[in-house]
Amino acid sequence: MSDVTVHTWEPNSNSGKPLFALAEKGVEFEHAYVDIVKFEQHMPDYLALNPAGTVPTMVHGDRIFVESTPMCEYVDAAFPGPKLVPDDPAARYRMREWALRTDIAAAALSVLGWHMFLGPMVRAMDPAELERLIARIPTKERRIAWSTAAHATFTEQQLADARARVGAYVAELDAQLAMTPWLVGDDYTLADTVTFANFYALPMTVPEYANRENAPHYMDWLTRIYARPATLKLFRTSRSLGQRALQIAADLGVVT
């Protein structure tokens, strides 16, 4: 039995980062599913682990980890398996710079994610059930924040700005990947892990930017990561949002 448990939602965005890192390292772990569409990250058991109520939370023995990018560096350092962090200090800097840029660009993507997927999933619930789930959130502050989020809609301008921001980041990724096969050079690193976890679904989310004509190097990189053994194995465990990855992989010609 593994002494690593990741309490998290789907292999998607922050929620997915440690899943991908552990899978790449070949570390056995338990995935304790936290359904954020049912607001399970606000339940007392979860908040006892992570008072901020964010996903993911990783537990290794008696240690608790809540910040998803530093968590991946811990996974690389603490477990055997292929090294996902370069030895050279300058390469390590570039890895962290890309991870940071990805985390910043992901804020724009989350606007689209909420609009296209999470918002509709939440609003598809029976309204009485939605109110019940919000009512059981332990603190008033979180109840207000999630009630607002559950009913949030974005203006056309906000959505257009978010699409343009994500598109600009695709161009930045593509320019780097025109020079090197992976974001930091010749080897796959955590910069690729973190960026893929956030941006694996762009051919579906922003097809006007993420296509072979506009961003051929990004698309090649995406295809190569989908073809890695760890990737599809993980997406096959998906119960909801992550399942779209199997369709994207098939569209990219990866045997799923």
Next chain:
Amino acid sequence: MSDVTVHTWEPNSNSGKPLFALAEKGVEFEHAYVDIVKFEQHMPDYLALNPAGTVPTMVHGDRIFVESTPMCEYVDAAFPGPKLVPDDPAARYRMREWALRTDIAAAALSVLGWHMFLGPMVRAMDPAELERLIARIPTKERRIAWSTAAHATFTEQQLADARARVGAYVAELDAQLAMTPWLVGDDYTLADTVTFANFYALPMTVPEYANRENAPHYMDWLTRIYARPATLKLFRTSRSLGQRALQIAADLGVVT
């Protein structure tokens, strides 16, 4: 002659992080002063180094570094001197978690910093000179952003929220420092560097939170960092905002 140049403003916030890290390591470096009050970070020479127009930018040989926290990890790894990053992977995770929490809390502090210091410094300029400095900013997008910032004022509610957020973070720091002398345990690490660079002036900025009664462990930690040889040596090079540090150190009983 050193092959390290830090193009940056004061030993303050992001701008100061690599200065403190290099000083702690005992690395010789040039400080190429970038006066952000005169918008020098928007000049073509600077943008050639760092197209985002942020401070700091560090140049080591032919390598350029623009993200301030990963830059500090590079400084620790690439140069001799005392180790500022722990060897133990779990301690390294905690170092990065504190650095990240500090960077997030610093956003609230920057509201107060703009209100109390930078905004008045900018608005004290001759209006024609201010317009001239804004007009020479190379891109329209940056001109609009800085023109808005230069004239920005905050509501009382925004300022009160920012003070409360900074105060809450002081309480978090104090709770950790009640348990361990430094943020990650028995040794000074980059978590302390990054946090001090952002929060060294709180006894002046939010005295209602940063005082001996409310936050004795934070105040002790602050005093110990002011007393480190690298700290005052660096603040003595300050030309504007950082000079307040000498007053704070004296108030804390540190011989300046």
